[in-house]
Amino acid sequence: MYKPDQIDNHKSIINLFDKAASKSKTSGLQSSLSQRQTNALLDNAPICIKILDTDFNLKYMSPAGIKSLGINDINNFYGQAYPFDFYPQLFCDDMTESLNRAVTTNKIVKQEASIVDLKGNELRFHSTIIPVESESGQNQTLLVISIEVPVTNEEGIELSTLKNLQENVGEHFTIEHSNKNINSSFMAKVENIVLVNMNDNNFDVNALAEHLFMSRSTLQRKLKAEIGESAAVFIRQKRLSKAHELIQSKVHKTLTETAYSVGFKHIGNFSTLYKKYQITIKNQ
Structure with missing residues (x-):
């Protein structure tokens, strides 16, 4: 099972964001993030940042994401498959399709859909899925950035x-x-x-x-x-x-x-x- 300290390595996270930022300016991430900037982004940004391996197992989730889903102990979810089994089946099907598309095409994929937290409260998120390549050019990580969409339309x-x-x-x-x-x-x-x-x-x-x-x-x-x-x-x-x-x-x-x-x-x-x-x- 993955442990938080396996991904909470400042150098590796900075490299990950550098690669993601170079792939898409629309990701909202700047390249050459410092350790301090990375900490601030991961710990304080009002967005849910998830890092998955190419089997879609969760390696990291930002504090904002943990809080929004009402998760008490994130360690229970590290190494588990994403999407989580408490999400609606329709969302799971669509997100899995989007993750597969990001991996197979090596392109950024976006989607907007509703989910529920652990208490059953409905939330709506706009998600951007960014495949990040290793030095050899192979997809090794998926960065999923989700922003909650308020119902104001x-x-x-x-x-x-x-x-x-x-x-x-x-x-x-x-x-x-x-x-x-x-x-x-x-x-x-x-x-x-x-x-x-x-x-x-x-x-x-x-x-x-x-x-x-x-x-x-x-x-x-x-x-x-x-x-x-x-x-x-x-x-x-x-x-x-x-x-x-x-x-x-x-x-x-x-x-x-x-x-x-x-x-x-x-x-x-x-x-x-x-x-x-x-x-x-x-x-x-």
């Missing part, structure tokens, strides 16, 4: 209001209205991200999932539940819809220009799909 306010209404109006109406608002808010966010990024021909399902801070599988499940379509079909339909709008407005001189402007790589593929799209909208 419109969905949270909407749900709070609806819970109050439930006492006076009735459960059936409130739940139905709540689902409607959450769905429209989520789909509006998805559609906006696709519209903003559709001109990038590398924008795909994985990119959309990253923008939404969720795993690919979670995105697929949510879209299937909301509109009965896969993410790939949704993105393609939005591209075709935008292309149709541009063609009708005669924005471009050629179909090739239009196809490229909405993210299609091959004009032949675009022509085939657009013909089918025209038939579909004529029959509506």
Whole structure:
């Protein structure tokens, strides 16, 4: 079993943060951290920092993370597999998928999801998973930086209001209205991200999932539940819809220009799909 002193070595931790920082400026870490700076970051930062080996066993957790989860003795968790077994199964599945993706692609992976502490209280975290390489270029450590996300967005306010209404109006109406608002808010966010990024021909399902801070599988499940379509079909339909709008407005001189402007790589593929799209909208 891992002991805290096995990872609580200032030099090794400084090297770890140096490598992570050089990999991503968005990690919020500066390179060349001093021993004092590292101590301050690990002991006082209001974020949960976890260090895992490539088998996803916990090697270190920062004091803020230990406190937020209500863990009395972290020694009981060192050497144990992460995610912890008291987390919701959906989170465990998504986090395991994200950890595997970080290891296999050697790229930073982000996700946002809800968990529970040891007392069953719900918490929501935005996590950044950074694979850190050894000198030989092999992944040897995973750095997981999690920041608690407060419920201050419109969905949270909407749900709070609806819970109050439930006492006076009735459960059936409130739940139905709540689902409607959450769905429209989520789909509006998805559609906006696709519209903003559709001109990038590398924008795909994985990119959309990253923008939404969720795993690919979670995105697929949510879209299937909301509109009965896969993410790939949704993105393609939005591209075709935008292309149709541009063609009708005669924005471009050629179909090739239009196809490229909405993210299609091959004009032949675009022509085939657009013909089918025209038939579909004529029959509506």
